[in-house]
Amino acid sequence: MFTGFLIAVAIAITITLGFAAYNYYAVKRLAPGTREMQEIAGAIQEGARAFINHEYKIIALAALAIAVVLFVVIDWYVGVTFLLGTFMSALAGYVGMKIATIANVRVSNQARESKSLGKTLKVAFRGGSVMGLCVAGFGLLGMLLVYVFFGKIGRQIEPESMTVVANWLGISYIPFTMSITGYSLGCSVVALFNRVGGGIYTKAADMGADLVGKTEAHIPEDDPRNPATIADNVGDNVGDVAGLGSDLLESYIGAIISCVVLACYTYFINIHSSNPISDELLSRLLLYPILFSAIGLIACVIGIGYVLFRPQSDKPHRELNIALWSSAFLIVVASCVLSWFYFRGLDVSAIDFHVGPLSPWLAALTGIAAGMLIGFFAEFYTSYDFKDTRRLAEASISGTALTITNGLALGMKSCFFPVVILACAVLAANALAGIYGVAMAAIGMLSFLAATVSVDTYGPIADNAGGISEMSKLDPVVRRITDKLDSVGNTTAAIGKGFAIGSAALASLSLLVSYMHAQIGIDEAVHEAVLNIISTQVLAGAFIGSALPFLFSSLLIDAVAVSAGKMVQEVRRQFKEMPGILTGDEKPDYTTCIKISAAGALREMKLPVVIAVAVPVVAGFVFGAQFVGGLLIGSTLSAVMLALFTANSGGAWDNAKKYIEFGGVEGTGKGSEAHDAAVIGDTVGDPLKDTVGPSLDILIKIMATVSLIAVSIYSRFNLMNLFN
């Protein structure tokens, strides 16, 4: 029977990846436009390819080093699953970047040839869907491989995979949880590199282009006279596409493994209790998350396919919503049926399913509802359809200082409701299905990932298409079409960020609980995981933990600012030394700008990654497992706040600027003093919302995953043990 379930998952993955391949070639077949368009698109593609290749070399070295360590101190298969994780995540990022750089020019050309919003939308969304389907498909494929080769769950819970073992160093752990945690860590490491590297790349180019182009030379965005403009477009692909893809793949996997690991530890903790988890129930608990996710895949294939094959429409916002909500609706219905038959008749009280077989399904619904609400608040605070961003736009009449001040206040205020929703979701999921339910809430939130990533990727593709149209001096109507598509993408991106932050918080919390179980569950016979925050050791960890996201953010902002500063100097130099550029008689040197962005990103991405990976390990070896528990909770709390604050401040500044450009504030508009103030707000917000915010999501998950692996080592070997 379990083999049957695994085959079903394999079929779902095959369908998903097959559909992705179909869409890939369907986009590639389209005409790529004029020679000029192809030239520009070629330059973007080449820039992105060069960066990703270089970045992947660095990642490969880092990954190999980590794999060797895992191989030596734990066991060979953890090194292998880790490398599998890096491979899957890297692959998803690569494919996404590839299709985005193929689709961008074809979107532009579709708009040029058909002048139809509906037709152009289909191309852009088809391009985005390749990424969405690949992220979820590859992520789950790797997970399935780990199950089949290292879990042996297809047949039964076999001793070598589901018992506690001790390795040559005397470190004890459960092989299966180690395998999947290793897989998750692989995904996390690539995600962190891609997010941080891509984030620095894209915002250095963007800020550099804006600081000189818009503010000094007063030329519009994507103007071919701006030497940084190609770098800016490359950045969209390596940051907003490849970075986002690996990021969400990592969230997806993180949620799944936190659920699985929790189930394992709960099983071991209760093994000698009066109410143990039966072997049958355990197997079902371990398989449930990937079955749920497989249902998600098929639902998204249907939702995306429906939008792609139905007659075209001129309402892009509605189309995207149909894709999202039809997928979500199908998941809710199908997973309800699955859960009912799957858990019916089993005694589920041992795992705290308080309302019967549908408990985990209800917990997942809590997650979906919380994700939607958090997404709504992201839109509420950052869209100019609502009062806060409008008021921010109006504040720019009073000058730059009040624009910045009000934007900061808006971002701070915007943390409150999402956090209350998150807290309620945690309480509700726990009341329904225990801590397993909290992990299921994260899985629910991410179950229609293929659809959300498709929508998220469609945005930067449309953005790039706009850039290519502008640079190739196409008919302005083409730009208007791509702009319309892009602006719809911005709104959905805000919602996507809400999901990313919410699910990251839930996944890290589940991982943290797993961590506490890992620490107590194996060596002793304690029945409840306790992390006493008022013990001074945990408290000290929590203090330092809550400072880490601030440190991490400042490193990222500095990295962007330094690279952007170099870009500014280069652009100024070109304008000065080649006066023909601004008159349009001379072609700017795009390549140097691309190199500056790439070099900056590759140089600056290393330290933040090292901090994220090394701090919990070093802290564990010095201060022990309790301290690291504090570190994790402190960093999670503070990272969630900072992520919401930066994402919403940045988003609101961006849209306040757009609101002014679009004429929303009387007596202002492009070129007014209020607009200048709003542009500065937008520039300040850029690194906050696109580099800092998304990287923080990964930071907390990677810290939790690293600790979950390392705790088995440092709970045995640490300085505190030495002294006691």
Place this chain on the structure above:
Amino acid sequence: MFTGFLIAVAIAITITLGFAAYNYYAVKRLAPGTREMQEIAGAIQEGARAFINHEYKIIALAALAIAVVLFVVIDWYVGVTFLLGTFMSALAGYVGMKIATIANVRVSNQARESKSLGKTLKVAFRGGSVMGLCVAGFGLLGMLLVYVFFGKIGRQIEPESMTVVANWLGISYIPFTMSITGYSLGCSVVALFNRVGGGIYTKAADMGADLVGKTEAHIPEDDPRNPATIADNVGDNVGDVAGLGSDLLESYIGAIISCVVLACYTYFINIHSSNPISDELLSRLLLYPILFSAIGLIACVIGIGYVLFRPQSDKPHRELNIALWSSAFLIVVASCVLSWFYFRGLDVSAIDFHVGPLSPWLAALTGIAAGMLIGFFAEFYTSYDFKDTRRLAEASISGTALTITNGLALGMKSCFFPVVILACAVLAANALAGIYGVAMAAIGMLSFLAATVSVDTYGPIADNAGGISEMSKLDPVVRRITDKLDSVGNTTAAIGKGFAIGSAALASLSLLVSYMHAQIGIDEAVHEAVLNIISTQVLAGAFIGSALPFLFSSLLIDAVAVSAGKMVQEVRRQFKEMPGILTGDEKPDYTTCIKISAAGALREMKLPVVIAVAVPVVAGFVFGAQFVGGLLIGSTLSAVMLALFTANSGGAWDNAKKYIEFGGVEGTGKGSEAHDAAVIGDTVGDPLKDTVGPSLDILIKIMATVSLIAVSIYSRFNLMNLFN
């Protein structure tokens, strides 16, 4: 013997307040300068007086309401000690404001008549010392009264004050801890009102004056043509003097009571254990914090007196440092002797004094050292003698956006080391003297409060004197003298902020531990206070708790921005309707501006205060005591980060601007584009560093104090109990 100790404390207080009175009249006796100077000073004095009177009426109403609630739901004497606390805190604020508005014009006149930096310094410091001595003296006086009338500790631990009682509602508590917590809450409520109200007042006036004056009309600071300039100077007195005074009095008392309450609860928790705390030891533990503080008073009287009576010097920085460090040195020596004889021969193992009778003294030293280090880092990140602020100043060459971005990154980075120091201090103090030691670390940090507040208050007095000199068009040499004094004050103010944040964190943590004890210690026989952060209820509380400081900050920033916006409109109106103002032919209407600031502050200060007081109480009644525990830890962690971030970003922007003005960055200076960018940075930083940062310190302490009182009520009556 204990009566003897109490008499000694009374003598120390008498000497301190006597010296304050002497200094008060010594300053008042001085000549107040020309008729014009007196007129301006009169206007400032009148504005400050009117605001404080109005504010105190509101505070009185709020305090009476709270006192009635305490009277009804707990007992009459808690209402009385609460009112005593409000009275002492209000008195300290009032006297400080009074002397500051008397001293400012006399400082200006001293500079005018003597043209001597040294002589002027003495007057300013004498003025500041009145405030410093009063804050510590009044704070400890009230505490002593509570001990004498409600503690009965002078004779012995009598049953009615040192047992657990139950009142008519069935709520059980320890009368003595309730009395002193009530006293502390009184201090907190006034401090919060004064800080928030004063903070909004001063920054609304300051930003309003700067936004139109400096940025639009290009007239210098304190120019008499600026209609908001008197309001700005009034703001210094109600915010930086009265607000600061009540704030630090509250910290001082908060640290003392957290130590005392902890001792009480530890006593009760261990009363039936194998190693109970003896009655003798308990009495000594309860008295130790106020003896330590009394030593601090005398040391500060000597330190301050030495600087006032020694021959004048032209090195103001050195003079202030002598006052600070001689006081600190005396405290260290004297308290060492006290501790040795005080605890010698007692069995101190029951209270976790791990290194004998000197344990609490060593813990206090840890606090002093941590405070100094945190102060050093505050200076390191915000002074232009160090690289970070210099780099920030250089960034302003690249424009406003990078100035803001870099300032934000600097502030975020600056959280790390202070927090690490704080964590180490907690670990060290706990290792030396248990959780009592952590509270003693806070007391150590604040023990030379009289000296630090004197130094802190001297700054705004010098600042005001500069304003008066400018407005009365005195010889520029006068302004140069006051500017010099003011700039020294800025550095010491940064250090003072470090102490304020550090001690607030330690005091809140001690209060939080007391809270956990209060919750478990009375009803059950649990021996260790546990707050399990990974239980979902605590976690949910922690999430919401960490969002509260962000919400609170955004309300404060909004309040300042709204009031500043009104001020901008008024100043613009006056410039437009009375064109004679800018040419100097017409006198601006100062009074309207003063009224705008006052009305804004009084209107906007209420909501933040209500949130701070009501949230923990309401949360307790709905979700119970564990949830509130999470709320407290979450808000403490997040408030400490935000307080450091805002204080240091703001301070660095301020000093980066000064560095440019002073010619530190080549090719810039007043009027350059870089200077404009730096001025915008400074304006953004103003509400962050002077309104948000200091208010956050109080927020966490008032929440902890309120909870500590309310927990006895809601641990009996709450919705969760109803359901279970």
